[in-house]
Amino acid sequence: MTSSAVGVEFPHRPTPHPTPAGQRDALLADPGFGRVFSDHVATATWSAGRGWHDAGVRASEPLSLHPAAAVLHYAQEIFEGLKAYRQPDGSVALFRPALNAARFTHSARRLALPPLPEEAFVDAVAALVRADAAWVPEPPASLYLRPFTVATEAFLGVRPAEEARFLVTASPAGPLFAGRDAGLTLWISDELSRAAPGGTGDAKCGGNYAAGLAAQAVARAHDCDQVLFLDAREHRWLEESGTMNVLLVTADGELVTPPLGTILDGVTRRSVLELAPDHGLTPVERAVSVDELRSGCADGSITEVFATGTAAVISPIVAFRAASGEFAVGAGTPGPHTLALRTDLLDIQFGRVPDPRGWRVPVGLDSPSSDIT
Numbered sequence: 086m087t088s089s090a091v092g093v094e095f096p097h098r099p100t101p102h103p104t105p106a107g108q109r110d111a112l113l114a115d116p117g118f119g120r121v122f123s124d125h126v127a128t129a130t131w132s133a134g135r136g137w138h139d140a141g142v143r144a145s146e147p148l149s150l151h152p153a154a155a156v157l158h159y160a161q162e163i164f165e166g167l168k169a170y171r172q173p174d175g176s177v178a179l180f181r182p183a184l185n186a187a188r189f190t191h192s193a194r195r196l197a198l199p200p201l202p203e204e205a206f207v208d209a210v211a212a213l214v215r216a217d218a219a220w221v222p223e224p225p226a227s228l229y230l231r232p233f234t235v236a237t238e239a240f241l242g243v244r245p246a247e248e249a250r251f252l253v254t255a256s257p258a259g260p261l262f263a264g265r266d267a268g269l270t271l272w273i274s275d276e277l278s279r280a281a282p283g284g285t286g287d288a289k290c291g292g293n294y295a296a297g298l299a300a301q302a303v304a305r306a307h308d309c310d311q312v313l314f315l316d317a318r319e320h321r322w323l324e325e326s327g328t329m330n331v332l333l334v335t336a337d338g339e340l341v342t343p344p345l346g347t348i349l350d351g352v353t354r355r356s357v358l359e360l361a362p363d364h365g366l367t368p369v370e371r372a373v374s375v376d377e378l379r380s381g382c383a384d385g386s387i388t389e390v391f392a393t394g395t396a397a398v399i400s401p402i403v404a405f406r407a408a409s410g411e412f413a414v415g416a417g418t419p420g421p422h423t424l425a426l427r428t429d430l431l432d433i434q435f436g437r438v439p440d441p442r443g444w445r446v447p448v449g450l451d452s453p454s455s456d457i458t
Protein backbone atom coordinates (compact mmCIF):
# COMPACT_ATOMS: atom_id res chain seq x y z
CA MET A 86 0.00 0.00 0.00
CA THR A 87 1.33 3.45 -0.87
CA SER A 88 0.83 6.59 1.15
CA SER A 89 -0.66 8.55 -1.72
CA ALA A 90 -4.12 8.46 -3.20
CA VAL A 91 -6.05 10.75 -5.48
CA GLY A 92 -3.88 13.74 -4.70
CA VAL A 93 -3.86 13.42 -0.88
CA GLU A 94 -0.48 12.16 0.34
CA PHE A 95 0.62 11.45 3.88
CA PRO A 96 4.42 11.95 4.07
CA HIS A 97 5.91 11.15 7.46
CA ARG A 98 7.66 13.92 9.37
CA PRO A 99 8.91 12.10 12.49
CA THR A 100 8.41 13.69 15.89
CA PRO A 101 11.66 15.11 17.34
CA HIS A 102 10.53 13.78 20.74
CA PRO A 103 9.55 10.11 20.40
CA THR A 104 8.60 8.28 23.58
CA PRO A 105 11.70 6.44 24.87
CA ALA A 106 11.50 2.71 24.03
CA GLY A 107 11.52 1.64 27.70
CA GLN A 108 8.62 3.94 28.55
CA ARG A 109 6.68 2.82 25.46
CA ASP A 110 7.17 -0.85 26.28
CA ALA A 111 5.97 -0.27 29.84
CA LEU A 112 2.82 1.39 28.46
CA LEU A 113 2.29 -1.45 25.98
CA ALA A 114 2.54 -4.05 28.74
CA ASP A 115 -0.82 -2.98 30.17
CA PRO A 116 -2.41 -0.30 27.99
CA GLY A 117 -6.01 -0.57 29.24
CA PHE A 118 -8.47 0.92 26.75
CA GLY A 119 -8.39 4.43 25.26
CA ARG A 120 -5.86 5.98 27.63
CA VAL A 121 -2.46 5.54 25.94
CA PHE A 122 -1.65 7.29 22.65
CA SER A 123 1.17 6.79 20.16
CA ASP A 124 3.71 9.40 19.02
CA HIS A 125 2.11 10.54 15.75
CA VAL A 126 -1.14 11.46 14.06
CA ALA A 127 -2.12 11.44 10.42
CA THR A 128 -3.77 14.69 9.41
CA ALA A 129 -5.15 16.69 6.48
CA THR A 130 -6.81 20.09 6.30
CA TRP A 131 -9.80 21.04 4.16
CA SER A 132 -11.19 24.38 3.08
CA ALA A 133 -13.96 25.15 0.64
CA GLY A 134 -11.50 27.04 -1.55
CA ARG A 135 -8.57 24.60 -1.58
CA GLY A 136 -10.10 21.20 -0.91
CA TRP A 137 -7.88 18.73 0.99
CA HIS A 138 -4.31 19.92 1.54
CA ASP A 139 -1.44 19.98 4.06
CA ALA A 140 -1.65 16.22 4.67
CA GLY A 141 0.94 14.17 6.49
CA VAL A 142 1.94 12.08 9.48
CA ARG A 143 3.23 14.37 12.23
CA ALA A 144 3.92 14.53 15.95
CA SER A 145 0.80 14.05 18.06
CA GLU A 146 0.24 17.26 19.98
CA PRO A 147 -2.68 19.30 21.36
CA LEU A 148 -4.84 20.98 18.71
CA SER A 149 -5.29 24.70 18.53
CA LEU A 150 -8.89 25.68 17.80
CA HIS A 151 -10.57 29.07 17.79
CA PRO A 152 -13.21 29.33 20.57
CA ALA A 153 -15.80 29.85 17.81
CA ALA A 154 -14.79 26.67 15.92
CA ALA A 155 -18.03 25.17 14.59
CA VAL A 156 -17.42 21.73 16.11
CA LEU A 157 -17.46 23.21 19.61
CA HIS A 158 -20.93 24.71 19.15
CA TYR A 159 -22.81 22.66 16.59
CA ALA A 160 -21.11 19.26 16.97
CA GLN A 161 -20.23 19.00 13.28
CA GLU A 162 -17.99 15.97 13.74
CA ILE A 163 -17.66 12.39 12.52
CA PHE A 164 -15.35 9.54 13.47
CA GLU A 165 -14.38 5.94 12.84
CA GLY A 166 -12.87 3.10 14.84
CA LEU A 167 -10.71 0.26 13.51
CA LYS A 168 -7.69 -1.71 14.68
CA ALA A 169 -4.22 -2.74 13.52
CA TYR A 170 -3.33 -6.31 14.51
CA ARG A 171 0.16 -7.73 15.05
CA GLN A 172 0.54 -10.86 12.88
CA PRO A 173 2.51 -14.01 13.80
CA ASP A 174 5.40 -13.00 11.46
CA GLY A 175 5.70 -9.55 13.08
CA SER A 176 3.92 -7.73 10.25
CA VAL A 177 0.79 -5.65 10.90
CA ALA A 178 -2.62 -5.86 9.23
CA LEU A 179 -5.81 -3.81 9.25
CA PHE A 180 -9.22 -5.50 9.19
CA ARG A 181 -11.52 -4.53 6.28
CA PRO A 182 -10.52 -0.83 6.40
CA ALA A 183 -12.40 -0.11 3.16
CA LEU A 184 -15.66 -0.64 5.06
CA ASN A 185 -14.66 2.01 7.60
CA ALA A 186 -13.69 4.33 4.75
CA ALA A 187 -17.09 3.87 3.10
CA ARG A 188 -18.92 4.44 6.39
CA PHE A 189 -16.82 7.58 6.97
CA THR A 190 -18.00 8.90 3.60
CA HIS A 191 -21.60 8.12 4.55
CA SER A 192 -21.19 9.91 7.90
CA ALA A 193 -19.52 12.91 6.21
CA ARG A 194 -22.45 13.32 3.83
CA ARG A 195 -24.99 13.13 6.67
CA LEU A 196 -23.11 15.69 8.78
CA ALA A 197 -22.42 17.99 5.81
CA LEU A 198 -18.65 17.57 6.20
CA PRO A 199 -16.25 17.19 3.26
CA PRO A 200 -15.79 13.48 2.41
CA LEU A 201 -12.16 12.39 2.32
CA PRO A 202 -11.44 10.18 -0.72
CA GLU A 203 -11.77 6.61 0.56
CA GLU A 204 -8.33 5.54 -0.68
CA ALA A 205 -6.85 8.50 1.19
CA PHE A 206 -8.65 7.40 4.35
CA VAL A 207 -7.05 3.93 4.15
CA ASP A 208 -3.68 5.40 3.18
CA ALA A 209 -3.76 7.83 6.13
CA VAL A 210 -4.48 5.00 8.55
CA ALA A 211 -1.79 2.75 7.04
CA ALA A 212 0.78 5.57 6.98
CA LEU A 213 0.19 6.25 10.67
CA VAL A 214 0.48 2.55 11.54
CA ARG A 215 3.76 2.35 9.62
CA ALA A 216 5.09 5.41 11.45
CA ASP A 217 4.03 4.05 14.84
CA ALA A 218 4.52 0.32 14.15
CA ALA A 219 6.43 -0.02 17.41
CA TRP A 220 3.18 0.94 19.18
CA VAL A 221 1.28 -2.08 17.84
CA PRO A 222 1.10 -4.39 20.86
CA GLU A 223 1.29 -8.16 20.93
CA PRO A 224 -1.99 -10.12 20.90
CA PRO A 225 -4.47 -10.09 22.52
CA ALA A 226 -3.97 -6.30 22.54
CA SER A 227 -4.03 -4.27 19.31
CA LEU A 228 -3.62 -0.69 18.07
CA TYR A 229 -7.00 1.06 18.06
CA LEU A 230 -7.21 3.73 15.34
CA ARG A 231 -9.52 6.68 15.58
CA PRO A 232 -9.94 8.68 12.35
CA PHE A 233 -12.14 11.77 12.70
CA THR A 234 -13.08 15.01 10.96
CA VAL A 235 -14.04 18.16 12.85
CA ALA A 236 -15.43 21.47 11.57
CA THR A 237 -12.76 24.03 12.47
CA GLU A 238 -14.11 27.22 10.90
CA ALA A 239 -14.49 30.09 13.40
CA PHE A 240 -18.05 31.13 12.69
CA LEU A 241 -21.12 31.45 14.91
CA GLY A 242 -24.03 30.46 12.72
CA VAL A 243 -25.71 27.23 11.72
CA ARG A 244 -24.48 26.21 8.29
CA PRO A 245 -21.90 23.69 7.06
CA ALA A 246 -18.43 24.91 8.01
CA GLU A 247 -16.06 25.91 5.23
CA GLU A 248 -12.97 24.64 7.04
CA ALA A 249 -12.38 21.22 8.53
CA ARG A 250 -9.57 19.01 9.73
CA PHE A 251 -9.13 15.26 9.44
CA LEU A 252 -6.97 13.41 11.94
CA VAL A 253 -6.16 9.85 12.90
CA THR A 254 -4.94 9.16 16.41
CA ALA A 255 -3.74 5.73 17.54
CA SER A 256 -4.16 4.07 20.92
CA PRO A 257 -2.70 0.70 21.93
CA ALA A 258 -5.58 -1.09 23.62
CA GLY A 259 -6.40 -4.21 25.56
CA PRO A 260 -9.89 -5.68 25.87
CA LEU A 261 -12.74 -3.16 26.22
CA PHE A 262 -14.58 -5.25 28.82
CA ALA A 263 -11.58 -6.45 30.81
CA GLY A 264 -12.65 -8.85 33.55
CA ARG A 265 -16.14 -9.34 32.08
CA ASP A 266 -15.51 -12.65 30.30
CA ALA A 267 -18.46 -14.17 32.14
CA GLY A 268 -20.71 -11.97 30.02
CA LEU A 269 -22.43 -8.60 30.03
CA THR A 270 -25.74 -7.45 31.47
CA LEU A 271 -27.61 -4.86 29.39
CA TRP A 272 -30.11 -2.30 30.61
CA ILE A 273 -33.13 -2.07 28.29
CA SER A 274 -33.71 1.65 27.87
CA ASP A 275 -37.44 2.06 27.30
CA GLU A 276 -37.46 5.84 27.82
CA LEU A 277 -34.30 7.37 26.38
CA SER A 278 -33.67 6.76 22.68
CA ARG A 279 -30.48 7.07 20.68
CA ALA A 280 -31.76 7.56 17.14
CA ALA A 281 -34.93 8.19 15.18
CA PRO A 282 -35.90 7.57 11.54
CA GLY A 283 -34.38 10.31 9.40
CA GLY A 284 -31.89 11.19 12.14
CA THR A 285 -28.20 10.39 12.43
CA GLY A 286 -28.36 6.89 13.95
CA ASP A 287 -26.63 5.28 10.97
CA ALA A 288 -23.85 7.90 10.92
CA LYS A 289 -20.90 7.73 13.28
CA CYS A 290 -21.00 11.21 14.75
CA GLY A 291 -20.09 12.41 18.23
CA GLY A 292 -23.59 13.79 18.85
CA ASN A 293 -25.06 10.27 18.86
CA TYR A 294 -22.77 9.28 21.68
CA ALA A 295 -23.40 12.44 23.69
CA ALA A 296 -27.12 11.70 23.34
CA GLY A 297 -26.56 8.18 24.71
CA LEU A 298 -24.59 9.13 27.83
CA ALA A 299 -27.60 9.76 30.07
CA ALA A 300 -29.01 6.32 29.22
CA GLN A 301 -25.60 4.79 29.92
CA ALA A 302 -25.61 6.47 33.34
CA VAL A 303 -29.03 4.90 34.04
CA ALA A 304 -27.60 1.52 33.02
CA ARG A 305 -24.66 1.94 35.39
CA ALA A 306 -27.02 2.95 38.20
CA HIS A 307 -28.75 -0.41 37.67
CA ASP A 308 -25.41 -2.21 37.76
CA CYS A 309 -25.47 -2.95 34.02
CA ASP A 310 -22.51 -2.85 31.62
CA GLN A 311 -24.26 -1.10 28.76
CA VAL A 312 -27.60 0.06 27.38
CA LEU A 313 -29.80 -1.70 24.86
CA PHE A 314 -31.57 1.03 22.90
CA LEU A 315 -35.06 0.50 21.47
CA ASP A 316 -36.67 2.28 18.54
CA ALA A 317 -37.72 5.88 19.24
CA ARG A 318 -41.26 5.57 17.87
CA GLU A 319 -42.70 2.63 19.81
CA HIS A 320 -39.97 1.81 22.38
CA ARG A 321 -40.57 -1.77 21.37
CA TRP A 322 -38.03 -2.90 18.77
CA LEU A 323 -34.40 -3.75 19.52
CA GLU A 324 -31.88 -1.41 17.93
CA GLU A 325 -28.34 -1.65 19.28
CA SER A 326 -26.19 -1.05 22.30
CA GLY A 327 -24.28 2.16 23.03
CA THR A 328 -21.20 1.07 21.06
CA MET A 329 -22.15 -2.37 19.75
CA ASN A 330 -24.58 -4.18 17.47
CA VAL A 331 -26.70 -6.93 19.01
CA LEU A 332 -27.27 -10.44 17.61
CA LEU A 333 -29.35 -13.42 18.84
CA VAL A 334 -28.90 -17.14 18.23
CA THR A 335 -32.11 -19.13 18.00
CA ALA A 336 -32.71 -22.78 18.86
CA ASP A 337 -33.51 -23.46 15.20
CA GLY A 338 -30.12 -22.25 14.02
CA GLU A 339 -30.69 -18.65 12.99
CA LEU A 340 -28.42 -15.72 13.74
CA VAL A 341 -30.88 -12.85 14.01
CA THR A 342 -30.07 -9.15 14.17
CA PRO A 343 -32.10 -5.94 13.75
CA PRO A 344 -32.05 -4.49 10.22
CA LEU A 345 -30.03 -1.42 9.21
CA GLY A 346 -31.74 1.96 9.15
CA THR A 347 -31.36 3.78 12.44
CA ILE A 348 -28.41 1.69 13.67
CA LEU A 349 -24.72 1.70 12.79
CA ASP A 350 -23.70 -0.61 9.93
CA GLY A 351 -21.06 -2.35 12.06
CA VAL A 352 -18.05 -3.92 10.36
CA THR A 353 -18.04 -6.67 12.99
CA ARG A 354 -21.80 -7.23 12.58
CA ARG A 355 -21.36 -7.64 8.83
CA SER A 356 -18.38 -9.94 9.27
CA VAL A 357 -20.18 -12.16 11.76
CA LEU A 358 -23.23 -12.41 9.47
CA GLU A 359 -20.85 -13.53 6.69
CA LEU A 360 -19.15 -16.07 8.98
CA ALA A 361 -22.48 -17.46 10.25
CA PRO A 362 -22.91 -20.23 7.63
CA ASP A 363 -19.47 -21.65 8.57
CA HIS A 364 -20.94 -22.10 12.05
CA GLY A 365 -24.14 -23.78 10.90
CA LEU A 366 -26.15 -20.59 11.39
CA THR A 367 -28.45 -18.83 8.91
CA PRO A 368 -28.05 -15.04 9.04
CA VAL A 369 -31.36 -13.17 9.29
CA GLU A 370 -31.85 -9.40 9.46
CA ARG A 371 -35.31 -8.66 10.83
CA ALA A 372 -37.06 -6.65 13.52
CA VAL A 373 -37.03 -8.22 17.00
CA SER A 374 -39.31 -6.92 19.76
CA VAL A 375 -38.45 -6.79 23.45
CA ASP A 376 -41.42 -9.12 24.03
CA GLU A 377 -39.90 -11.66 21.65
CA LEU A 378 -36.52 -11.30 23.37
CA ARG A 379 -38.03 -11.82 26.82
CA SER A 380 -40.30 -14.74 25.89
CA GLY A 381 -37.62 -16.35 23.69
CA CYS A 382 -35.12 -16.30 26.56
CA ALA A 383 -37.79 -17.76 28.87
CA ASP A 384 -38.95 -20.59 26.58
CA GLY A 385 -35.51 -21.45 25.17
CA SER A 386 -36.18 -20.41 21.56
CA ILE A 387 -33.41 -17.79 21.96
CA THR A 388 -30.32 -19.58 23.19
CA GLU A 389 -27.58 -16.95 22.99
CA VAL A 390 -27.22 -13.19 22.67
CA PHE A 391 -24.03 -11.31 21.94
CA ALA A 392 -22.83 -7.85 20.98
CA THR A 393 -20.30 -6.97 18.29
CA GLY A 394 -17.95 -4.05 17.77
CA THR A 395 -14.36 -3.30 16.83
CA ALA A 396 -13.55 -2.51 20.45
CA ALA A 397 -15.86 -5.11 22.01
CA VAL A 398 -15.04 -7.83 19.42
CA ILE A 399 -17.79 -10.34 20.26
CA SER A 400 -19.06 -9.99 23.82
CA PRO A 401 -21.55 -12.45 25.29
CA ILE A 402 -24.69 -10.96 26.82
CA VAL A 403 -25.95 -13.16 29.62
CA ALA A 404 -28.75 -11.09 31.16
CA PHE A 405 -31.05 -8.12 30.60
CA ARG A 406 -32.48 -5.76 33.16
CA ALA A 407 -35.38 -3.37 32.62
CA ALA A 408 -37.83 -1.30 34.62
CA SER A 409 -40.17 -4.30 34.34
CA GLY A 410 -37.66 -6.83 35.73
CA GLU A 411 -34.65 -8.97 34.89
CA PHE A 412 -34.13 -12.08 32.79
CA ALA A 413 -31.21 -14.33 31.87
CA VAL A 414 -30.17 -15.61 28.45
CA GLY A 415 -29.86 -19.41 28.36
CA ALA A 416 -27.99 -20.65 31.40
CA GLY A 417 -26.64 -17.15 32.08
CA THR A 418 -23.21 -18.09 30.70
CA PRO A 419 -21.54 -17.38 27.32
CA GLY A 420 -22.93 -19.70 24.64
CA PRO A 421 -20.96 -22.03 22.33
CA HIS A 422 -21.77 -20.20 19.07
CA THR A 423 -20.76 -16.88 20.63
CA LEU A 424 -17.41 -18.26 21.75
CA ALA A 425 -16.73 -20.09 18.46
CA LEU A 426 -17.52 -17.01 16.36
CA ARG A 427 -15.31 -14.92 18.63
CA THR A 428 -12.38 -17.33 18.25
CA ASP A 429 -12.91 -17.49 14.49
CA LEU A 430 -12.97 -13.69 14.12
CA LEU A 431 -9.93 -13.11 16.34
CA ASP A 432 -7.99 -15.84 14.51
CA ILE A 433 -8.66 -14.08 11.20
CA GLN A 434 -7.77 -10.65 12.60
CA PHE A 435 -4.53 -11.82 14.23
CA GLY A 436 -3.49 -13.86 11.16
CA ARG A 437 -3.66 -17.26 12.86
CA VAL A 438 -5.75 -18.85 10.08
CA PRO A 439 -5.97 -18.43 6.31
CA ASP A 440 -7.98 -15.45 5.07
CA PRO A 441 -9.86 -16.64 1.97
CA ARG A 442 -12.13 -13.57 1.99
CA GLY A 443 -9.20 -11.13 1.89
CA TRP A 444 -10.30 -9.28 5.03
CA ARG A 445 -6.76 -8.64 6.28
CA VAL A 446 -4.97 -5.69 4.69
CA PRO A 447 -1.20 -5.59 5.41
CA VAL A 448 0.15 -2.11 6.09
CA GLY A 449 3.46 -2.95 4.42
CA LEU A 450 6.15 -2.44 7.05
CA ASP A 451 9.63 -2.16 5.52
CA SER A 452 10.95 -4.76 7.91
CA PRO A 453 8.11 -6.60 9.65
CA SER A 454 9.76 -7.72 12.84
CA SER A 455 12.37 -5.00 13.27
CA ASP A 456 10.14 -2.95 15.55
CA ILE A 457 9.27 -5.63 18.04
CA THR A 458 12.33 -6.29 20.10
Ligand SMILES: Cc1ncc(COP(=O)(O)O)c(C=O)c1O
Binds near residue numbers: 326349393
Ligand atom coordinates in the same frame (compact mmCIF):
# COMPACT_ATOMS: atom_id res chain seq x y z
C1 LIG B 1 -23.31 2.67 18.05
C2 LIG B 1 -22.41 1.60 17.55
N1 LIG B 1 -22.96 0.48 17.05
C3 LIG B 1 -22.19 -0.52 16.57
C4 LIG B 1 -20.82 -0.43 16.59
C5 LIG B 1 -19.99 -1.56 16.03
O1 LIG B 1 -19.41 -1.18 14.81
P1 LIG B 1 -18.04 -1.84 14.32
O2 LIG B 1 -18.26 -3.31 14.35
O3 LIG B 1 -17.85 -1.29 12.95
O4 LIG B 1 -17.00 -1.41 15.28
C6 LIG B 1 -20.21 0.70 17.12
C7 LIG B 1 -18.74 0.82 17.16
O5 LIG B 1 -18.17 1.40 16.30
C8 LIG B 1 -21.01 1.74 17.61
O6 LIG B 1 -20.47 2.84 18.12
